[in-house]
Each structure stands twice: as C-alpha cells, then as structure tokens.
Amino acid sequence: MTRTPSSFEDISAMADEVAILMASRFGGAKRGERPPLDQMMRRRGGALPAGLRRRARRLADAGRMAAQPKVARQLPLDGLARDHAALVAHLRPLGEISRWQGRAIGFAASVVLGLLVLGGVALWIMIQRGML
Structure with a gap:
C-alpha cells in the first residue's frame, strides 16, 4: 500500500502490513499467527534501525488509536503514510522468495547432515560385525 491513506480506516491496514513484513523478515510470530504491530515491536522491534524504530512505534500507536474513530480522525495521515512507505521500503527488499530459499537450503543441509551421520x-556397525 504505497498510496496516501484516504481515511483513518487505512491506518490499521498499513500497520498490519508492516507487522506481517516484520514477522516474515525477522521472525517472532508462530505459524499462522498475525500479531499486531505493537506486539511485533515488543518482540522484534530491536532489529530495526533506530530511525525506523521510531517510525514503526508511531505507526503502531496510530494503529492502536485507529480503533477509536474520534481520536483516529486527528492523526496526521501524510506523516503516517511516509512512515509506512519507509518501513515497507526497508522490510521488503529481501522478499519472500529469498527467505523461502534460505529456509529450503537450511532444511536440505540438515537432511544431508543426517544422512552423513546415518551412513557413518x-x-x-558393518566394520564392527566384520562385514567390511
């Protein structure tokens, strides 16, 4: 979501998108779990650079306030859109494909190691029994 939010209802969608990107890049969420951004900031917020951490904190606070319409109408949508764009630009470059490849390579390496140990x-056992 790179467009400018049209209303306060878009704020929670922006916060959710950043939380999902943080969970996929840094971990901190169980399989199938979609924690809100403020919870992801508690879990893995330290992995962000300081400037982006402040932006993520502002977006998390705004996402929490977006549940209250009277308060949410007072939030600066342009500033939150800039914060969202900066966070998405930082979290997205590695992409899901490279993370998937990394997990696949790790899994393959563990299988190969297991097969080597099993072969050893x-x-x-064959040497001990005199078969070789």
Missing part, C-alpha cells in the same frame, strides 16, 4: 553409523 552404518559403516561403523
């Missing part, structure tokens, strides 16, 4: 144990 089988070889040791």
